[in-house]
Amino acid sequence: MTRSFRSLQIVPYRQWSLAQLLSGSGGAASIVALAWLVVDLGGDGLALGVVTSAMMLPTLLLGSFAGTFVDRFSRRSVLLVTATTQMAVATTLAAVTLAGAETLVLLFALSLAHGLAFSVDNPARQLFVLDLVGRARITSAVSMNEVIINGSRVLGPAVAGALLVVAGPGWCFAFNALMFIPSMVVLTRLRYLPNVQEPASAVSSPFHTPGAGAGADAHRAPATELLSPWQFVVRTGAVRSTLLLAVGAAASFNIAVVIPLVVADVFHADGGTYGALAVAFGLGALPGAVFSATGPLVPRAGEVRALAVGLAIAVIAAAAAPTLPLLFAGMALVGGASMWFIARANAFVMLTTPNGIRGRVMGIWAMALPGSSVITGLLTGILADATDPRFAYGIVGVCTAFVVSISWRTLRSR
Template sequence: MFWEHLRDRFTREALTRSFQALRIRDYRRWSIAQLLSGTGGAASQIAMAWLVIELGGDGLALGAVTACMMLPTLILGPFIGGLVDRYSRRSVLLVTAVAQMLVAGALAALTFGGVLEIWMLAALSLAHGVAFAADNPARQLLVMDIVGRERMTSAVSMNEVIINGSRVLGPAIAGILLVVSDAAWCFVVNTLVFIPSIVVLLSLRLRPVVPDDDALDAAPALRAPGAWRFAVGTPAIRSTLLLAVCAAACYNIAVVIPLIVVDVFDGGGGTYGALAVAFGLGALPGAFFSATGPTMPRSSEVRGMAAAMAAAVVFSAVSWSLPMLFVGLAAVGAVVMWFIARANAYVMLTTPAPIRGRIMGLWAMALPGSTVVTGLLVGSLAEATDPRLAYAAVGIVTALTVAACWRALRSTD
């Protein structure tokens, strides 16, 4: 069965299906803008993680800075998702883009001025996180507004290709800048790349989204009980969200990989940037081939990719050489992105339209919002024991979660 599914990914029909969303001009323009903003964001994340180390921080400090960025998503996810159900996605994204530009500019100014401290990084990460909490569900639903339901799986997968293209370009740019100049220039890049997104948002031709008043009355946007009931009461959705928490921990290499670079391999910022590039290079084909699957993702595929994700993380954790770690992180990138693309589309397309924004708010709580908890746990374990042991624990917990969710994710299609 597995080999039949794999073979089906390489048929002409499957490969054509991968690019359906790119036939729409507005989606192509939006994709280019997202590639640029994602590149700046990835460069900024590399710079922030490395600055924590340079400022004398440890694994707990790395986890804390990451936690500050994701805390608003964890706390506010479904509530902000309710607002996205009610209001224009374009308006929400314009506000969040401007807010993130201001945060990036502040980081650049403080770093250039030589006055940046870890608590400032944490505070600005929290400010960025508030904007990101609204940005994430609005961005996903804007894509559906642009391409329509029939091209949604292609769009979600292509979006992962774009995100991970930025995970190649961003760390590569950050690695060069960290070697030849200063981390502040990463923040300058991140400030400037929001301009194309704002321009494209202002020029998109979108049909107005009319809220379902009855649904909103039954499940008020600021309380969202309908979303919680649906997620908890639907075993496949509940299990997918649990696995998304595991994927967030696997994905969040910024907490543990810098410590592995320094403590295990005695490397520097360039080595860390190169490992992040390896992760992104692996993620590109993973996201691309996720788009070759059927328009409606299968729940059994979600669980299969989650199992592969656990195995790849454990392999990376036990790597005894840098070349082996490069290969391992590329494998992690491939299977994590394959999982995220298919699981994201599965949750979105199996959710009723009136509560889709709130459910995607729950998805954002799980991935990446849960890194508030997982980042602190993994960072603390890495500091108390060994960073490789901490990353191995992520893979083991993921494998146990897959086993617990196996029956709930048995495909009925």
């Protein structure tokens, strides 16, 4: 547990973490309200897939290009711009909904606008954490970031469930807009990043070859940095396989596509039940994120492989849940497995990538997770309409297991 929370020793990171908890809670509340609003407007699985996937479309198309901004400009300045943009979109969405002027086309357009800002915000936010805590604490920080995200997945849906019953979805969007203010305050005050000092031996280089001298290792990383980010991903088998598995994790994580249909069509429940399922997902994810910080400082490929197997099993079990109480348990299990995998896989890719292309490679990571949910969301939505929403979600687990099987050799630890 001491290792898990060691990143919180950095004061600016603690301030940023609290701001992200509030901001993430607003975002989670908005996602719950948006999904239910689509259903309330008469949308089906395809409509849910289109609207929710619109947020990720720019990330899928522009992920690597967006990473260029992260490599070339101040992460703090980039985050200020993206937070301001997302706050403006949330305010517009709240005003439109409260005025009763919402339509599926308008929801799609505003989701797309939010996605444009998010495509740059996501890699910037991940590397801003590295700027704050340093390399030796990055595994702890990534895991704590997942704790924060999933803490917000408990608070946000809880707020959304209450607001949906008492006031309506428009106030969920207004709540989201207000929650961007703490992040903007922290970024404005944090004019200079902390000077994080760490011993050279704190984290061994992922390019170090056992038995090789320091000179050999020193020449290897710069040579790798000359590769384009896509060349690096293609040539590094473990990173390539991890990115493919991240696609499956994104599909399992994107419960806003099929779970509302499971709630409404299979169990004939209301929006409060869907909000409670989202809370169960977040509660299960919290210990998964904490456990992810207890492993080695540099995650291993074999560890990523084992966690992916666990995620596939959890998704299949949740999809097969025959009763609502078992579905709650299954959602908690998926939340824990997905967060454990995502945190370790994220840190593995980040620490395996050379400095010069890290922002662009993390942009590719964003294309895989969550950007790929544009495609997987549409496919699962169509499949849910054609067959059954539980069957569609179970296919996500089956596909994840298949990717693990074909990547078994490249994801062995050395």
